[in-house]
Amino acid sequence: MTILLQVLINGVLFGTMYGIAAIGLSLVFGTMRIIFLAQGSMIVLFAYLTYWLFTLLGIDPYVCILISVPVAFMVGLGLFYTLFKDAAAIEDKNVSLLLAVGLMYMVDNLMLTFWTANPRFAATSYASYTIRIGDVNISFVRLMALVIALLAAFVVFYFLKRTRLGTAVRAASADMQAVKLLGISSNWVMAVAFGIGIGLAGLAGVVMASVYSFDPNYGFTFALKALVALALGGIGNVWGALSAGLILGVIESLGAYYIGAGWADAISYAVFILVLIFMPNGIFGGRAAVKKV
Amino acid sequence: MKALYRRLGHKGLISLGIIVAALAALGTLPFWLDVDASYTGYYLFITCVYLTVAQGWNLIAGYTGQISLGTHAFFGLGAYTMAGLWLNGIGLYFFFDVTLMVVAGIAPAIVASIIGLLLLSRLKGDYLSFGTLGLAQIVYVLFVKGGKITGGANGIYLDASYFSSMRVYYWVALLVAVLATLAVWLLTRSSFGLALKAIREDDISAASHGVNVLKYKVLAFAMSAFLAGLAGSIYGYYLFHLEPASVFNMNWLFYPILMVVLGGTGTIIGPVIGSLICSALFAYGDIYFGGYHPIFSGFLIILVMRFMPGGIMGLVSKAPALWRKKEGAVATTTPE
Amino acid sequence: MASPLLEVRNLSVSYGDVRALFGVSLTVEEGLIVALVGSNGAGKSTLLKAVSGLIYPTEGEILFEGEDLGRTSIRHRVNKGIVQVPEGRRLFPNLTVHENLKLGAYLPRTRAGYKDSLERVFSLFPVLRERQNGKAGLLSGGEQQMLAIGRAVMAQPRLIMIDEASLGLSPILTMAIFDLITTLHQQGTTILMIEQNVNMALKHCNKAYVMSTGHIVMSGTGEELLANEELRKAYLGRRAVTGNQGSGS
Ligand SMILES: Nc1ncnc2c1ncn2[C@@H]1O[C@H](COP(=O)(O)OP(=O)(O)OP(=O)(O)O)[C@@H](O)[C@H]1O
Numbered sequence: 001m002t003i004l005l006q007v008l009i010n011g012v013l014f015g016t017m018y019g020i021a022a023i024g025l026s027l028v029f030g031t032m033r034i035i036f037l038a039q040g041s042m043i044v045l046f047a048y049l050t051y052w053l054f055t056l057l058g059i060d061p062y063v064c065i066l067i068s069v070p071v072a073f074m075v076g077l078g079l080f081y082t083l084f085k086d087a088a089a090i091e092d093k094n095v096s097l098l099l100a101v102g103l104m105y106m107v108d109n110l111m112l113t114f115w116t117a118n119p120r121f122a123a124t125s126y127a128s129y130t131i132r133i134g135d136v137n138i139s140f141v142r143l144m145a146l147v148i149a150l151l152a153a154f155v156v157f158y159f160l161k162r163t164r165l166g167t168a169v170r171a172a173s174a175d176m177q178a179v180k181l182l183g184i185s186s187n188w189v190m191a192v193a194f195g196i197g198i199g200l201a202g203l204a205g206v207v208m209a210s211v212y213s214f215d216p217n218y219g220f221t222f223a224l225k226a227l228v229a230l231a232l233g234g235i236g237n238v239w240g241a242l243s244a245g246l247i248l249g250v251i252e253s254l255g256a257y258y259i260g261a262g263w264a265d266a267i268s269y270a271v272f273i274l275v276l277i278f279m280p281n282g283i284f285g286g287r288a289a290v291k292k293v
Numbered sequence: 294m295k296a297l298y299r300r301l302g303h304k305g306l307i308s309l310g311i312i313v314a315a316l317a318a319l320g321t322l323p324f325w326l327d328v329d330a331s332y333t334g335y336y337l338f339i340t341c342v343y344l345t346v347a348q349g350w351n352l353i354a355g356y357t358g359q360i361s362l363g364t365h366a367f368f369g370l371g372a373y374t375m376a377g378l379w380l381n382g383i384g385l386y387f388f389f390d391v392t393l394m395v396v397a398g399i400a401p402a403i404v405a406s407i408i409g410l411l412l413l414s415r416l417k418g419d420y421l422s423f424g425t426l427g428l429a430q431i432v433y434v435l436f437v438k439g440g441k442i443t444g445g446a447n448g449i450y451l452d453a454s455y456f457s458s459m460r461v462y463y464w465v466a467l468l469v470a471v472l473a474t475l476a477v478w479l480l481t482r483s484s485f486g487l488a489l490k491a492i493r494e495d496d497i498s499a500a501s502h503g504v505n506v507l508k509y510k511v512l513a514f515a516m517s518a519f520l521a522g523l524a525g526s527i528y529g530y531y532l533f534h535l536e537p538a539s540v541f542n543m544n545w546l547f548y549p550i551l552m553v554v555l556g557g558t559g560t561i562i563g564p565v566i567g568s569l570i571c572s573a574l575f576a577y578g579d580i581y582f583g584g585y586h587p588i589f590s591g592f593l594i595i596l597v598m599r600f601m602p603g604g605i606m607g608l609v610s611k612a613p614a615l616w617r618k619k620e621g622a623v624a625t626t627t628p629e
Numbered sequence: 630m631a632s633p634l635l636e637v638r639n640l641s642v643s644y645g646d647v648r649a650l651f652g653v654s655l656t657v658e659e660g661l662i663v664a665l666v667g668s669n670g671a672g673k674s675t676l677l678k679a680v681s682g683l684i685y686p687t688e689g690e691i692l693f694e695g696e697d698l699g700r701t702s703i704r705h706r707v708n709k710g711i712v713q714v715p716e717g718r719r720l721f722p723n724l725t726v727h728e729n730l731k732l733g734a735y736l737p738r739t740r741a742g743y744k745d746s747l748e749r750v751f752s753l754f755p756v757l758r759e760r761q762n763g764k765a766g767l768l769s770g771g772e773q774q775m776l777a778i779g780r781a782v783m784a785q786p787r788l789i790m791i792d793e794a795s796l797g798l799s800p801i802l803t804m805a806i807f808d809l810i811t812t813l814h815q816q817g818t819t820i821l822m823i824e825q826n827v828n829m830a831l832k833h834c835n836k837a838y839v840m841s842t843g844h845i846v847m848s849g850t851g852e853e854l855l856a857n858e859e860l861r862k863a864y865l866g867r868r869a870v871t872g873n874q875g876s877g878s
């Protein structure tokens with residue numbers, strides 16, 4: 001019983017990263033209709049940023065958030081205006097998909113070349129603290145990850161619901177043409193959504209470096225997991241994406257514990273396909289993740 | 294000759310001449326070039342393998358408008374199917390066994406039909422991409438975790454003493470690539486192809502005109518899986534040692550897509566041009582840049598998509614419009 | 630006659646190789662309701678898209694208060710007061726009624742008078758006030774059309790261009806929408822409206838243009854065109870003759 005509880009809690013805490021990444025994918029998919037497959041690579045890239053800032057300059061990972069997230073946001077804006085702006089205007093979505101893939105190949109392999117495949121981890125003094133509640137141990141950094149994820153989800157939620165630009169972002173995921181007709185710059189709306197998406201990758205990168213060891217090969221798997229969480233949570237639903245990330249973490253954690261570590265991936269993808277087939281609106285029954293015929 | 298001229302016209306006859314000449318040159322290449330000693334032999338072999346996969350993807354994505362991201366699963370399934378049958382002594386003569394190769398195509402086609410029926414039945418667009426990507430990852434894990442049956446992460450070994458010369462590889466891959474291209478070409482010119490294009494343009498209106506949208510989508514998807522599996526079996530014969538990390542590699546998904554898009558999606562000649570160019574860059578990149586070559590592949594993908602999203606055929610078809618530029622007859626949609 | 634607010638001169642537009650407009654000219658004077666009618670595919674919506682800046686013409690000019698709009702952005706035009714209510718309403722169904730209206734007043738110019746615009750919309754369409762916190766997608770067809778017009782009003786338009794307001798509405802609702810358009814006009818907004826419902830359009834306008842296959846083929850006051858037998862037969866088809874009000878397409 002205690003073990004089960006421990007497994008569940010670890011799952012939830014691990015799922016926070018999926019959740020953060022899924023919110024980012026959701027924003028990008030909502031406005032630009034592309035699956036940004038390089039999301040995982042960006043997370044790893046920012047995990048390296050955190051790692052190096054910590055290792056070389058001794059900057060605490062949580063302080064890194066103040067650097068990493070704004071930098072990631074700017075990187076997002078830059079990527080949008082240099083690469084994705086024209087592609088977003090093209091009907092053929094292969095173009096944006098391949099741009100993301102090209103980016104993924106480049107970033108992953110550059111990281112491999114520069115930093116090798118050695119696993120890294122920002123070993124802070126508090127990385128091994130645990131908080132004991134009853135019989136269950138909760139790692140401090142993992143708990144912080146959950147707190148950060150909740151805060152991030154709240155900020156994004158607030159932006160989307162309460163600000164003019166955020167409302168425009170939500171409107172754009174329904175009908176970009178209509179948004180344009182109101183005099184709103186569609187490029188700016190997409191750029192901001194993209195910037196926030198990458199900004200969240202920056203945040204997930206900090207979490208990754210502070211809690212887990214990572215290497216350049218994690219990127220693609222992570223992007224897929226975020227995609228799974230996205231499908232589970234339904235597009236345009238911040239809390240749905242976050243919860244789906246947590247649920248995915250639990251599923252994997254249970255799968256790894258009861259069936260075997262290597263099977264966790266297959267299980268989450270199987271859940272993914274089942275959800276696509278039987279619950280196309282996600283498990284929370286929100287808007288269809290993808291427009292119907 | 295006159296009848297041929299009447300049917301094909303001036304341009305058609307020239308094209309036919311070029312195709313026949315190219316095929317004759319390629320077909321007889323091993324007689325005047327040592328394909329074992331020259332890297333060109335390997336390059337053309339791997340190009341043909343890619344082209345077969347690419348034409349399959351072209352059929353489902355280019356002509357039908359459904360983006361599949363499971364190509365590498367079908368490719369690997371084809372390779373493993375061939376190898377599994379061979380190891381179990383099923384087949385006629387095992388090495389480049391036509392029956393094995395056909396079965397290696399049919400097996401992934403069946404998988405594709407099932408997943409296609411489930412995913413394509415109610416929804417369109419990104420569901421197929423998502424689902425096929427997930428499927429591919431599941432298949433990958435199944436093979437890694439398959440224990441004795443699949444050989445696990447180490448994979449399985451075939452009898453490499455069968456290898457005699459690149460020649461036979463070259464000819465088989467060339468023949469298959471030509472047949473694949475021909476098949477896709479004939480398909481798209483038939484009523485089947487018309488239905489696919491109708492679906493690509495507007496599947497609701499296609500359905501209202503009596504096109505059985507699901508049937509055609511699934512058939513096109515199965516056909517593309519068949520070609521991927523077939524190509525996988527050829528590559529399997531080449532590798533002799535099959536492991537999940539090599540035959541289910543993402544490159545077998547993304548490189549063919551790049552080739553199709555670089556050449557021109559939804560054209561028959563585009564994938565041919567695209568695979569010749571990309572495969573050259575990758576094959577020779579491997580020689581000169583070794584481990585760095587995926588960085589350049591990524592960069593190349595970005596460059597092409599950024600500056601030539603319509604592909605080479607897109608440029609070619611736009612050329613006449615550029616000539617007519619003075620008329621200014623092209624309405625531009627504003628970016629904002 | 631009043632000064633022209635919008636002047637379209639010799640406008641041609643193509644979609645790729647397909648030409649949709651062939652040298653179209655029309656003027657909309659300040660303070661008028663101008664109707665644009667014509668069969669399906671005549672190019673009416675294309676004309677509005679060109680005026681809005683969604684597509685650029687291959688030839689000709691669009692002048693607003695004498696300024697050539699050239700290849701200016703949509704934003705620039707909305708800032709000038711050119712606002713379109715697009716065909717099919719194009720609301721944001723998952724946003725609330727209030728959020729839809731808020732987006733109508735997105736540009737800085739319109740934010741200052743936001744409260745007043747909102748009051749104006751709510752007094753024009755009281756039902757929107759009641760439903761302001763509900764999802765736009767849950768409104769009835771008529772209410773959605775009101776919201777679409779309301780959203781445009783939020784942008785404080787000088788010229789409001791309405792594309793097929795009566796599409797899919799019952800005769801009674803169509804009548805109600807026309808009344809509202811008339812009220813809007815009386816409040817000082819110039820209106821260019823596209824209508825399938827020719828009888829209604831001609832009755833409610835000061836001036837009308839008839840389009841066919843990318844050309845303006847006739848123009849005149851509403852009464853003149855209503856009386857024109859030839860027009861009914863040649864360009865407007867059965868619909869106009871029978872006066873079918875619940876037009877759908
Ligand atoms: N996006 C587009 N791409 C290509 N052709 C188009 C496009 N939009 C319109 N057309 C073509 O341009 C012509 C004019 O279309 P438009 O929509 O302006 O007509 P309309 O008068 O508004 O018709 P309706 O009454 O049906 O709304 C038609 O032949 C149409 O097929």
Ligand SMILES: [Mg+2]
Nearest residue numbers: 673674675716
């Ligand atoms: Mg129209």
